[in-house]
Amino acid sequence: MSIKTVISEENLIDAQRRKFKDYVQNVNMATKYVYNARDDEKNELKAIKIIQDPFENSYMGVYHILKNECVCNGQECRCDNMVFSVVVAISNDLQNWNMKAKLAKNAINPYIISLSPGFLVAWEKLSWKDDVTAPQYNHLHFAYYPDRASLLNGQATRHYDAPVSLSMTAEGSPNIYSATLNPDIDHSVIEVGAHFYDEVECRDRLQKGTLIDFNTWRSRSDKHIDAKLNNLGVNGSTYSYDVINFGDYNIGVFEGELIQDDPDSWRLFCHDFHSGEVEPLNIITHHDSISFRYPRLTKITTPNGKSSILVSVYIQDHQSAKDESGELIFYRVFD
Numbered sequence: 001m002s003i004k005t006v007i008s009e010e011n012l013i014d015a016q017r018r019k020f021k022d023y024v025q026n027v028n029m030a031t032k033y034v035y036n037a038r039d040d041e042k043n044e045l046k047a048i049k050i051i052q053d054p055f056e057n058s059y060m061g062v063y064h065i066l067k068n069e070c071v072c073n074g075q076e077c078r079c080d081n082m083v084f085s086v087v088v089a090i091s092n093d094l095q096n097w098n099m100k101a102k103l104a105k106n107a108i109n110p111y112i113i114s115l116s117p118g119f120l121v122a123w124e125k126l127s128w129k130d131d132v133t134a135p136q137y138n139h140l141h142f143a144y145y146p147d148r149a150s151l152l153n154g155q156a157t158r159h160y161d162a163p164v165s166l167s168m169t170a171e172g173s174p175n176i177y178s179a180t181l182n183p184d185i186d187h188s189v190i191e192v193g194a195h196f197y198d199e200v201e202c203r204d205r206l207q208k209g210t211l212i213d214f215n216t217w218r219s220r221s222d223k224h225i226d227a228k229l230n231n232l233g234v235n236g237s238t239y240s241y242d243v244i245n246f247g248d249y250n251i252g253v254f255e256g257e258l259i260q261d262d263p264d265s266w267r268l269f270c271h272d273f274h275s276g277e278v279e280p281l282n283i284i285t286h287h288d289s290i291s292f293r294y295p296r297l298t299k300i301t302t303p304n305g306k307s308s309i310l311v312s313v314y315i316q317d318h319q320s321a322k323d324e325s326g327e328l329i330f331y332r333v334f335d
Contacts, residue, residue, distance in 0.1 A: 013275045016247035021270065023332050024297065024311050026284045031308065032094065033330035035285075035315075035323060039089050039097040043067070045327040047294035048312050049111050049242075050094070052301060055148050059091045059300070062103065062110040062121055063327075069105075086110045086123045088151060093303050094310070094329060101154030103143065109173040109294070118146045120179055122192065124172025125161065138170035139163070140194055142211060144185045158185055162217040166196040166207055171219075175242050177208075185214050193240035193252075196221070203260060204237035225271060228278040229256045232269065236260040244297040244309065249274045253281065253295045264318045266291050283313060285328070287321030306333040 027033050037045045048063035069083045086107040089097040103121060110123040125141040143156035150157065164171045177191040190211040195204040206226050209219035229238050236257025243252040250273040258265035268281040283292055294314040302308050308331040317325045
Protein backbone atom coordinates (compact mmCIF):
# COMPACT_ATOMS: atom_id res chain seq x y z
CA MET A 1 0.00 0.00 0.00
CA SER A 2 1.44 3.38 -0.97
CA ILE A 3 1.81 6.37 1.36
CA LYS A 4 -0.70 8.22 -0.81
CA THR A 5 -3.26 5.42 -0.33
CA VAL A 6 -2.74 5.41 3.44
CA ILE A 7 -3.15 9.18 3.63
CA SER A 8 -6.28 9.05 1.50
CA GLU A 9 -7.80 6.34 3.71
CA GLU A 10 -6.98 8.27 6.88
CA ASN A 11 -8.53 11.41 5.39
CA LEU A 12 -11.66 9.45 4.47
CA ILE A 13 -11.98 8.04 8.00
CA ASP A 14 -11.51 11.50 9.54
CA ALA A 15 -14.10 12.95 7.17
CA GLN A 16 -16.64 10.26 8.03
CA ARG A 17 -16.07 10.79 11.78
CA ARG A 18 -16.55 14.55 11.40
CA LYS A 19 -19.71 13.98 9.37
CA PHE A 20 -21.04 11.58 12.01
CA LYS A 21 -20.43 14.11 14.79
CA ASP A 22 -22.09 16.82 12.70
CA TYR A 23 -25.26 14.71 12.46
CA VAL A 24 -25.51 13.71 16.13
CA GLN A 25 -24.05 16.61 18.14
CA ASN A 26 -26.23 19.63 17.41
CA VAL A 27 -29.87 19.37 18.51
CA ASN A 28 -30.46 22.83 17.02
CA MET A 29 -29.94 21.30 13.56
CA ALA A 30 -32.21 18.30 14.22
CA THR A 31 -35.13 17.54 11.92
CA LYS A 32 -37.24 16.57 14.96
CA TYR A 33 -36.58 16.60 18.70
CA VAL A 34 -38.40 16.19 22.00
CA TYR A 35 -37.09 17.04 25.47
CA ASN A 36 -38.23 15.27 28.64
CA ALA A 37 -39.80 12.47 26.60
CA ARG A 38 -42.40 10.41 28.47
CA ASP A 39 -44.80 7.55 27.77
CA ASP A 40 -48.59 7.53 27.99
CA GLU A 41 -48.36 6.83 31.73
CA LYS A 42 -46.12 9.88 32.28
CA ASN A 43 -43.02 7.77 32.94
CA GLU A 44 -39.66 9.14 31.84
CA LEU A 45 -38.18 7.19 28.92
CA LYS A 46 -34.93 6.90 30.87
CA ALA A 47 -32.05 5.15 29.09
CA ILE A 48 -34.32 4.23 26.17
CA LYS A 49 -32.98 2.17 23.28
CA ILE A 50 -35.14 2.55 20.18
CA ILE A 51 -35.27 0.31 17.11
CA GLN A 52 -37.33 0.23 13.95
CA ASP A 53 -40.26 -2.15 14.24
CA PRO A 54 -39.48 -4.77 11.56
CA PHE A 55 -43.15 -5.72 11.17
CA GLU A 56 -45.10 -2.48 11.46
CA ASN A 57 -44.65 1.15 10.36
CA SER A 58 -43.61 2.10 13.88
CA TYR A 59 -40.82 2.01 16.46
CA MET A 60 -40.07 0.01 19.60
CA GLY A 61 -38.22 1.16 22.69
CA VAL A 62 -37.05 -0.41 25.94
CA TYR A 63 -36.28 1.73 29.00
CA HIS A 64 -36.48 1.65 32.78
CA ILE A 65 -38.96 3.29 35.11
CA LEU A 66 -39.11 3.84 38.86
CA LYS A 67 -42.54 3.48 40.48
CA ASN A 68 -44.20 2.58 43.75
CA GLU A 69 -45.25 -1.04 44.00
CA CYS A 70 -47.48 -2.50 46.69
CA VAL A 71 -46.22 -5.32 48.89
CA CYS A 72 -49.01 -7.26 50.64
CA ASN A 73 -48.76 -9.49 53.69
CA GLY A 74 -52.09 -11.05 54.54
CA GLN A 75 -54.65 -8.25 54.69
CA GLU A 76 -52.06 -5.46 54.96
CA CYS A 77 -50.44 -3.80 51.98
CA ARG A 78 -47.64 -1.25 51.80
CA CYS A 79 -47.36 0.86 48.67
CA ASP A 80 -44.21 2.88 49.42
CA ASN A 81 -41.76 0.46 47.83
CA MET A 82 -39.93 2.18 44.95
CA VAL A 83 -38.99 -0.40 42.29
CA PHE A 84 -37.05 -0.14 39.05
CA SER A 85 -38.57 -2.04 36.12
CA VAL A 86 -37.67 -2.52 32.47
CA VAL A 87 -40.58 -1.94 30.08
CA VAL A 88 -41.27 -1.91 26.34
CA ALA A 89 -43.26 0.71 24.41
CA ILE A 90 -44.20 1.47 20.81
CA SER A 91 -44.55 4.73 18.88
CA ASN A 92 -45.67 5.80 15.43
CA ASP A 93 -43.95 9.19 15.47
CA LEU A 94 -41.01 8.92 17.95
CA GLN A 95 -42.68 11.47 20.21
CA ASN A 96 -45.77 9.73 21.61
CA TRP A 97 -45.05 6.40 23.31
CA ASN A 98 -47.51 3.72 24.41
CA MET A 99 -46.13 1.41 27.11
CA LYS A 100 -47.09 -2.19 26.30
CA ALA A 101 -45.55 -4.50 28.91
CA LYS A 102 -43.18 -4.86 31.83
CA LEU A 103 -40.26 -7.09 30.87
CA ALA A 104 -38.49 -7.30 34.22
CA LYS A 105 -38.68 -6.11 37.81
CA ASN A 106 -35.59 -4.88 39.68
CA ALA A 107 -33.84 -4.11 36.41
CA ILE A 108 -32.32 -1.09 34.65
CA ASN A 109 -30.49 0.06 31.50
CA PRO A 110 -31.99 -2.26 28.85
CA TYR A 111 -30.90 -2.80 25.26
CA ILE A 112 -32.82 -4.37 22.36
CA ILE A 113 -32.04 -5.71 18.90
CA SER A 114 -34.20 -7.47 16.36
CA LEU A 115 -33.14 -10.91 15.18
CA SER A 116 -34.32 -13.26 12.47
CA PRO A 117 -36.44 -14.49 14.05
CA GLY A 118 -37.40 -12.68 17.24
CA PHE A 119 -35.92 -10.07 19.57
CA LEU A 120 -33.12 -10.07 22.11
CA VAL A 121 -33.27 -7.79 25.15
CA ALA A 122 -30.47 -7.41 27.70
CA TRP A 123 -30.54 -5.47 30.97
CA GLU A 124 -28.78 -5.03 34.28
CA LYS A 125 -30.49 -7.16 36.91
CA LEU A 126 -30.38 -5.52 40.34
CA SER A 127 -29.56 -7.53 43.45
CA TRP A 128 -31.81 -7.40 46.50
CA LYS A 129 -30.52 -8.73 49.80
CA ASP A 130 -34.00 -9.74 50.99
CA ASP A 131 -34.33 -12.19 48.07
CA VAL A 132 -32.23 -15.16 49.13
CA THR A 133 -32.92 -17.01 45.87
CA ALA A 134 -31.35 -14.28 43.70
CA PRO A 135 -27.65 -13.69 43.02
CA GLN A 136 -26.39 -11.13 45.50
CA TYR A 137 -24.82 -8.79 42.94
CA ASN A 138 -25.93 -6.80 39.92
CA HIS A 139 -25.42 -8.85 36.77
CA LEU A 140 -26.32 -9.04 33.09
CA HIS A 141 -29.55 -10.73 32.11
CA PHE A 142 -30.59 -11.76 28.58
CA ALA A 143 -34.14 -12.52 27.40
CA TYR A 144 -35.21 -13.91 24.03
CA TYR A 145 -38.66 -13.22 22.53
CA PRO A 146 -39.49 -15.35 19.48
CA ASP A 147 -41.85 -12.83 17.86
CA ARG A 148 -43.41 -9.37 18.13
CA ALA A 149 -46.42 -10.52 20.12
CA SER A 150 -44.32 -12.21 22.79
CA LEU A 151 -42.20 -9.08 23.20
CA LEU A 152 -45.15 -6.71 23.49
CA ASN A 153 -46.79 -9.08 25.99
CA GLY A 154 -43.59 -9.46 28.00
CA GLN A 155 -43.41 -13.23 27.48
CA ALA A 156 -39.82 -14.34 26.87
CA THR A 157 -39.22 -17.98 26.01
CA ARG A 158 -35.55 -18.03 27.02
CA HIS A 159 -33.63 -16.34 29.85
CA TYR A 160 -29.96 -16.31 30.76
CA ASP A 161 -28.24 -14.82 33.84
CA ALA A 162 -24.58 -14.11 33.11
CA PRO A 163 -22.25 -15.01 35.99
CA VAL A 164 -20.05 -12.17 37.18
CA SER A 165 -16.36 -12.70 36.60
CA LEU A 166 -14.74 -9.26 36.86
CA SER A 167 -16.56 -7.90 39.92
CA MET A 168 -18.33 -9.19 42.99
CA THR A 169 -20.39 -6.01 43.23
CA ALA A 170 -21.91 -5.16 39.85
CA GLU A 171 -21.73 -5.87 36.13
CA GLY A 172 -24.32 -4.29 33.88
CA SER A 173 -25.47 -1.52 31.50
CA PRO A 174 -25.22 -3.73 28.39
CA ASN A 175 -25.12 -2.89 24.74
CA ILE A 176 -25.16 -5.54 22.03
CA TYR A 177 -22.50 -5.16 19.34
CA SER A 178 -23.68 -8.08 17.22
CA ALA A 179 -25.70 -11.29 17.29
CA THR A 180 -25.30 -14.23 14.92
CA LEU A 181 -27.81 -17.09 14.90
CA ASN A 182 -26.66 -20.38 13.36
CA PRO A 183 -29.55 -20.92 12.83
CA ASP A 184 -31.31 -20.16 16.15
CA ILE A 185 -30.78 -18.69 19.62
CA ASP A 186 -29.50 -22.05 20.92
CA HIS A 187 -26.72 -21.93 18.33
CA SER A 188 -25.67 -18.31 18.49
CA VAL A 189 -22.81 -15.90 19.23
CA ILE A 190 -23.71 -12.58 20.88
CA GLU A 191 -21.04 -9.90 21.36
CA VAL A 192 -21.75 -7.51 24.23
CA GLY A 193 -20.33 -4.36 25.81
CA ALA A 194 -20.97 -3.56 29.47
CA HIS A 195 -19.41 -2.21 32.65
CA PHE A 196 -18.08 -3.79 35.81
CA TYR A 197 -17.40 -2.25 39.20
CA ASP A 198 -13.69 -2.29 39.99
CA GLU A 199 -13.39 -2.83 43.75
CA VAL A 200 -9.73 -1.76 43.72
CA GLU A 201 -10.25 1.57 41.93
CA CYS A 202 -13.78 2.02 43.37
CA ARG A 203 -15.29 2.96 40.03
CA ASP A 204 -16.98 1.37 37.02
CA ARG A 205 -14.83 0.20 34.11
CA LEU A 206 -15.50 -1.18 30.63
CA GLN A 207 -15.81 -4.82 29.66
CA LYS A 208 -16.57 -6.90 26.58
CA GLY A 209 -18.33 -10.23 26.72
CA THR A 210 -19.48 -13.07 24.49
CA LEU A 211 -22.62 -15.14 25.07
CA ILE A 212 -22.32 -18.47 23.23
CA ASP A 213 -25.36 -20.66 22.48
CA PHE A 214 -27.31 -18.77 25.13
CA ASN A 215 -25.66 -20.83 27.87
CA THR A 216 -21.97 -19.88 28.11
CA TRP A 217 -20.64 -16.45 29.09
CA ARG A 218 -17.07 -15.18 28.72
CA SER A 219 -15.95 -11.64 29.57
CA ARG A 220 -12.83 -9.54 29.72
CA SER A 221 -11.95 -5.98 30.71
CA ASP A 222 -11.62 -3.38 27.93
CA LYS A 223 -8.49 -1.63 29.18
CA HIS A 224 -7.66 -0.15 25.77
CA ILE A 225 -10.70 2.13 25.59
CA ASP A 226 -10.56 2.86 29.31
CA ALA A 227 -7.00 4.14 28.89
CA LYS A 228 -7.98 6.40 26.00
CA LEU A 229 -10.86 7.86 28.03
CA ASN A 230 -8.55 8.44 30.96
CA ASN A 231 -6.21 10.37 28.63
CA LEU A 232 -9.16 12.64 27.78
CA GLY A 233 -9.69 13.57 31.41
CA VAL A 234 -12.10 10.84 32.55
CA ASN A 235 -11.09 10.21 36.16
CA GLY A 236 -14.32 8.56 37.31
CA SER A 237 -16.49 5.75 35.96
CA THR A 238 -16.79 4.70 32.30
CA TYR A 239 -19.66 2.99 30.47
CA SER A 240 -20.11 1.54 26.98
CA TYR A 241 -23.48 2.44 25.49
CA ASP A 242 -23.82 1.86 21.76
CA VAL A 243 -22.22 1.32 18.37
CA ILE A 244 -23.40 2.28 14.89
CA ASN A 245 -22.12 1.70 11.37
CA PHE A 246 -21.65 5.03 9.60
CA GLY A 247 -20.08 5.31 6.16
CA ASP A 248 -18.87 1.69 6.39
CA TYR A 249 -17.07 2.41 9.68
CA ASN A 250 -18.16 1.37 13.14
CA ILE A 251 -18.36 4.17 15.70
CA GLY A 252 -18.95 3.49 19.38
CA VAL A 253 -20.41 5.88 21.93
CA PHE A 254 -19.26 5.90 25.55
CA GLU A 255 -19.92 7.97 28.63
CA GLY A 256 -17.34 9.00 31.19
CA GLU A 257 -17.30 10.78 34.52
CA LEU A 258 -14.66 13.52 34.56
CA ILE A 259 -14.69 13.74 38.35
CA GLN A 260 -15.29 10.68 40.53
CA ASP A 261 -18.79 10.64 42.08
CA ASP A 262 -19.73 14.01 40.54
CA PRO A 263 -23.08 13.60 38.74
CA ASP A 264 -22.57 16.91 36.93
CA SER A 265 -19.36 15.77 35.25
CA TRP A 266 -20.73 13.05 32.92
CA ARG A 267 -19.67 13.59 29.30
CA LEU A 268 -19.98 11.64 26.05
CA PHE A 269 -17.24 10.31 23.77
CA CYS A 270 -17.08 8.55 20.39
CA HIS A 271 -14.63 5.84 19.35
CA ASP A 272 -13.76 5.15 15.73
CA PHE A 273 -13.14 1.39 15.71
CA HIS A 274 -11.18 1.58 12.46
CA SER A 275 -8.63 4.27 13.36
CA GLY A 276 -8.78 3.77 17.13
CA GLU A 277 -9.40 7.48 17.73
CA VAL A 278 -11.47 8.49 20.77
CA GLU A 279 -12.87 12.03 20.87
CA PRO A 280 -15.35 14.05 22.93
CA LEU A 281 -18.92 14.04 21.62
CA ASN A 282 -20.29 17.43 22.57
CA ILE A 283 -24.09 17.51 22.41
CA ILE A 284 -25.32 21.06 21.83
CA THR A 285 -28.86 21.63 23.12
CA HIS A 286 -31.05 24.68 22.66
CA HIS A 287 -30.14 26.03 26.10
CA ASP A 288 -26.66 24.56 26.53
CA SER A 289 -27.14 21.68 28.96
CA ILE A 290 -23.77 20.05 29.66
CA SER A 291 -24.14 16.73 31.53
CA PHE A 292 -25.41 13.69 29.60
CA ARG A 293 -25.87 9.97 30.19
CA TYR A 294 -27.21 6.80 28.52
CA PRO A 295 -26.47 7.66 24.85
CA ARG A 296 -28.14 5.39 22.28
CA LEU A 297 -27.95 5.51 18.48
CA THR A 298 -30.04 3.78 15.79
CA LYS A 299 -30.25 4.07 12.04
CA ILE A 300 -33.91 4.52 11.19
CA THR A 301 -36.35 5.38 8.46
CA THR A 302 -38.25 8.41 9.77
CA PRO A 303 -42.06 8.64 9.76
CA ASN A 304 -41.67 10.61 6.50
CA GLY A 305 -39.62 7.85 4.89
CA LYS A 306 -36.19 9.50 5.16
CA SER A 307 -32.96 7.87 6.33
CA SER A 308 -31.57 9.21 9.59
CA ILE A 309 -29.62 8.56 12.79
CA LEU A 310 -31.84 8.60 15.85
CA VAL A 311 -30.18 9.76 19.09
CA SER A 312 -31.53 9.34 22.60
CA VAL A 313 -29.67 10.68 25.62
CA TYR A 314 -30.54 11.54 29.21
CA ILE A 315 -29.87 15.10 30.38
CA GLN A 316 -28.87 15.22 34.05
CA ASP A 317 -31.09 17.29 36.33
CA HIS A 318 -28.29 19.15 38.08
CA GLN A 319 -26.69 20.64 34.98
CA SER A 320 -29.66 20.90 32.66
CA ALA A 321 -30.89 24.15 31.21
CA LYS A 322 -34.49 25.30 31.55
CA ASP A 323 -37.03 22.67 30.44
CA GLU A 324 -34.32 20.31 29.11
CA SER A 325 -33.82 17.75 31.90
CA GLY A 326 -34.87 14.16 31.25
CA GLU A 327 -34.73 11.99 28.12
CA LEU A 328 -33.93 13.81 24.87
CA ILE A 329 -34.82 12.12 21.56
CA PHE A 330 -33.84 13.68 18.24
CA TYR A 331 -32.85 12.87 14.69
CA ARG A 332 -31.49 14.66 11.66
CA VAL A 333 -32.33 13.44 8.17
CA PHE A 334 -29.34 12.59 5.97
CA ASP A 335 -28.52 15.19 3.35
